[in-house]
Amino acid sequence: MYTETQIVHNNTKTTVDGALDGTGEMVINVGPQHPATHGVLHLVITLNGETIKKLEPHLGYIHRSIEKMCESLSYRQFIYVTSRMDYLSSHINNHACALTVEKGLQLEIPPRAQVIRVLMDELTRIASHELWWGAMAMDLGAFTPFFYAFRERETITDIMEETCGARLTMNYMVPGGVMYDIHPNFQRRVKDFITLFKSKIDEYNDLVTGNIIFQNRMKGVGKLSAEDAISFGCTGPVARGSGVKSDIRKLFPYEVYDKVEFDEILETEGDSFARYMVRIREMHQSVRIIEQLIDNIPEGDFQAKTKAVLKLPKGEFYTRVETARGELGVYIVSEGGTTPYRIKFRSPGFSNLSALEHMVVGSKLGDLMATMGTLDLVIPDIDR
Amino acid sequence: MFIKEYISDIYHAVKSLLTGMKTTGGYFIRPGEIITQQYPENRADLNLSERFRGEVVMIHDENNEHACTGCTACELACPNATIKIITKFDVSPDGKKKKALDTFVYHLELCTMCNLCVEACPTDAIKMAQNFEHSVYDRSKLTKKLNQPGSKIREGVE
Structure with a gap:
């Protein structure tokens, strides 16, 4: 010692x-x-x-061996742990796990559950990007945007609390659908939120995006070329800021993403400001998806009938989804029992962090924060 | 040409700063839009959703009867070993032995409020309550016995 x-x-x-x-x-x-x-x-x-x-x-300060923990939990139980990986997009993590289990069981999901899942995913994406926006501005020394971001994010967490029962670690997606039906107030409150959000997004641009100090600190900082983004395995807004098409919702559509209209946001500069603009514009696309679906939630069951004890057939199953940070892959090896033999999560934060050294070497120390902020790192997602 | 660019840069910089200040200053003179809640002063009128997951409780009716058969479905569904069910054997008047709940031990300190136990319960004996203020001075107080003293199973629940 x-x-x-x-x-x-x-x-x-x-x-x-x-x-x-x-x-x-x-x-x-x-x-x-x-x-x-x-x-x-x-x-x-x-x-x-x-x-x-x-x-x-x-790395490793918050390593909790989530992958190993999942090996001792059943296919229903392991989903709640994954809320604690990327806690800002916990719905999407749960979604990825539920999708993998359903792939193994070859389970058909009721259309109502599919639409509810996509709505929740997009609300989570907006909430996550808003928190990132506030934290990003705070990294650069602006304190007020944090409160503005949390004001709108609070509306989303309230909606989540009403329908899912929790504000951050929801555990709402279960194999076969969702845990409960949506709350009777859900549709009205989501529409209220969209109206509110559209009126406030201009405020974000006035306050931060147009600010000359902010632009000077972000433009030309932390350059990442498209080739490097691919070779480092960057996904999500980091790759799209460099002009790499990587939106899993477009490339490998799951649930109802192939039926809704939205654009994949691409910026070509590859600097911090490009990554910033990708996230700001992605929020608009998420609102567009919600607007298309909120009035068209099909009637029917919200959960498919499943057995009390789930057993995946022997084999390997992999699914990927687009979280707010990039591609999350869930890989399950099953020996045919009630618990997985091995689980591997391919988390977006880990690959995005690996590109950080390449982006900042040669630049000033002050630019490190401007670069790291736009990577949108969530440390439990990296360490797991 | 250089001077023109220089002045235009200054103009745009000052304009962008003023636009931002207009936004923040606007809220300064519109205090009606402040949304901060003063907790714990507003505890009396806190509105929590009925689905909010604060702790697990057992539902008792006015006759101090519950619906728990001691089947341990919740204990098996729990990922953290939060629930421990101790059963006993009730002897009915005609001499038949029947398994019944003795103690429903609930470790609040281990619970992550994932709701899997409530989903697993076949008789809807437990539910999630809205109480979220769980801080105590002694850790042992977080281990709770959910069935009330003297309570018994409701007639007709199998």
């Missing part, structure tokens, strides 16, 4: 050594307790003056 003095001594020594070898490089730690990393992400940065020479993310 190190004592406290020893650790201080070792750190001092490294810094002195670094300075003595003539390079003038300095190693600093951003995180794991740092307000701008939104969690326990630890970045070890080698600096030359103010220029970033090397960046190394250290």
